[in-house]
Amino acid sequence: MKEEALVVQNISLHRQGFQLKRINADFPSGRITAIVGPNGSGKSTLLKTMTRLLDIDSGEILIHGKSAASFSPRQLAQCISMLPQTKDFMPDLTVRELAAYGRAPYKKLFQQRQTKEDYQAVEFALEAAGMGKLADRLFYTLSGGEQQRARIALTLAQGTDILLLDEPTTYLDIAHQLDILNMLKRINEQWGITIVMVLHDLQQAAAYSHHMIAMKRGVIAAAGSPRDLLTPAFLKEIYEIDAKITVIDGYPLIIPTAGIHHSGGI
Numbered sequence: 001m002k003e004e005a006l007v008v009q010n011i012s013l014h015r016q017g018f019q020l021k022r023i024n025a026d027f028p029s030g031r032i033t034a035i036v037g038p039n040g041s042g043k044s045t046l047l048k049t050m051t052r053l054l055d056i057d058s059g060e061i062l063i064h065g066k067s068a069a070s071f072s073p074r075q076l077a078q079c080i081s082m083l084p085q086t087k088d089f090m091p092d093l094t095v096r097e098l099a100a101y102g103r104a105p106y107k108k109l110f111q112q113r114q115t116k117e118d119y120q121a122v123e124f125a126l127e128a129a130g131m132g133k134l135a136d137r138l139f140y141t142l143s144g145g146e147q148q149r150a151r152i153a154l155t156l157a158q159g160t161d162i163l164l165l166d167e168p169t170t171y172l173d174i175a176h177q178l179d180i181l182n183m184l185k186r187i188n189e190q191w192g193i194t195i196v197m198v199l200h201d202l203q204q205a206a207a208y209s210h211h212m213i214a215m216k217r218g219v220i221a222a223a224g225s226p227r228d229l230l231t232p233a234f235l236k237e238i239y240e241i242d243a244k245i246t247v248i249d250g251y252p253l254i255i256p257t258a259g260i261h262h263s264g265g266i
């Protein structure tokens, strides 16, 4: 049987006019899962339930087969780390100091000094995120792409084997988007870290994931391999667009076939 790092079993949540409705989803261990879907469909909400930032009303979340509800916050933070969508923190810290915050779940009461494990985890995270050379730079002096790498170093320093990322490529140009996605792919391949990421770019989601989950209006509308999932019927059902899909060098291209108002063209 295939091992699942995370299993979401029949969870529901009701909040001020929005619901997650009977969500069932599997997140395979050591693989990359992309969560896609229109704005407001519940992707971030689902991620937040998995780190217990939001409480579910019913159902169960299993982490490596064990109920998430049975974990203390500290135990949970040692299993799952999350890169939130927010871009609004601009700490007056170096990249290394920022990454060291990822060690909080391992700190004992009144402990000031870093342990050897903390030091090693932070250095590993800085290298894995490609921030070794920029480790002593102040966070706010970094470019947008470098800042995103620094945030990822913080989540990696947490030393978890499950990493959730909410729109890790937003606000980045295409070169930096690919840079982040290639880095995540390397982290997954080299260290077997299970990655769950919310992405809006369906082409990138399909090219960089092993498994895809599509949400619409608070439910899972489809799930499967990128090859099986990404079809014209899927685009019509989930996004209500007419498009054809062609694959070039293993990379899917979505070409809208209706409703486009060209302003020129190439």
Ligand SMILES: Nc1ncnc2c1ncn2[C@@H]1O[C@H](COP(=O)(O)OP(=O)(O)OP(=O)(O)O)[C@@H](O)[C@H]1O
Pocket: 015, 016, 018, 037, 038, 039, 040, 041, 042, 043, 044, 045, 046
């Ligand atoms: N704290 C909150 N209080 C009330 N409603 C909320 C709260 N957080 C999210 N929502 C609502 O829940 C719905 C789902 O939001 P969520 O952020 O999960 O969607 P999403 O699929 O991640 O969207 P996007 O792609 O735009 O980031 C939205 O309608 C949103 O307005």
